[in-house]
Amino acid sequence: MEQALKTMIDNMPEKTGKSLEEWKKTLKSAGLEKHGEMVKHLKGEYGVSHGFANTIVSLFRQDDSSEEDLVSAQYQGKESLFPIYEALMAEVKKLGDDITISPKKTSVSIIRKRQFLLIKPATKTRIDLGFKFKDREAGERLGDSGPFGTMCSHRVVLNSIDEVDAELKGWMKEAYAESV
Numbered sequence: 001m002e003q004a005l006k007t008m009i010d011n012m013p014e015k016t017g018k019s020l021e022e023w024k025k026t027l028k029s030a031g032l033e034k035h036g037e038m039v040k041h042l043k044g045e046y047g048v049s050h051g052f053a054n055t056i057v058s059l060f061r062q063d064d065s066s067e068e069d070l071v072s073a074q075y076q077g078k079e080s081l082f083p084i085y086e087a088l089m090a091e092v093k094k095l096g097d098d099i100t101i102s103p104k105k106t107s108v109s110i111i112r113k114r115q116f117l118l119i120k121p122a123t124k125t126r127i128d129l130g131f132k133f134k135d136r137e138a139g140e141r142l143g144d145s146g147p148f149g150t151m152c153s154h155r156v157v158l159n160s161i162d163e164v165d166a167e168l169k170g171w172m173k174e175a176y177a178e179s180v
Helices: 002-016 020-030 035-046 050-062 064-074 079-095 146-151 166-178
Strands: 100-103 108-111 115-123 126-131 154-158
Touching (some): 002 020, 002 050, 020 035, 020 050, 064 100, 079 115, 115 166, 126 146, 146 154, 154 166
Antiparallel strands (some): 100 108, 108 115, 115 126
């Protein structure tokens, strides 16, 4: 698979008119956030085939510096929340190697086959952790989705790193297990 990807990247300038780095700059300047929007943009505006467009977008979104910049921007002025984010990410990385971590402008989506967690620094003092459960009643701590709407089925409000406890970690594991 790696050789096929390398060949595709090597052939990209000839087949699409631009190198991978040029396409990444194009996508960055487009300011789009969703994978599908980016693919549609490359196909519609530049006539890039679906295979190349999907590869370009996937590699653009994997660009570590781009992801780090997005996360850093989310926590500007909310630095006291960053240790909570780091604790959540440490738990996410223990769930499995089939997870995609997808930072956006205002949140970070955690995806397996579908999004099952969403981490959002909602205010200067609060992170909202959204969960996607199939059939589960909301409770006192694991509340309804609130501002997430249909993106999540439930939400936990986190104000302290101490709240990243065994109960929360258990819900994270359950949401992961349901996301197949």
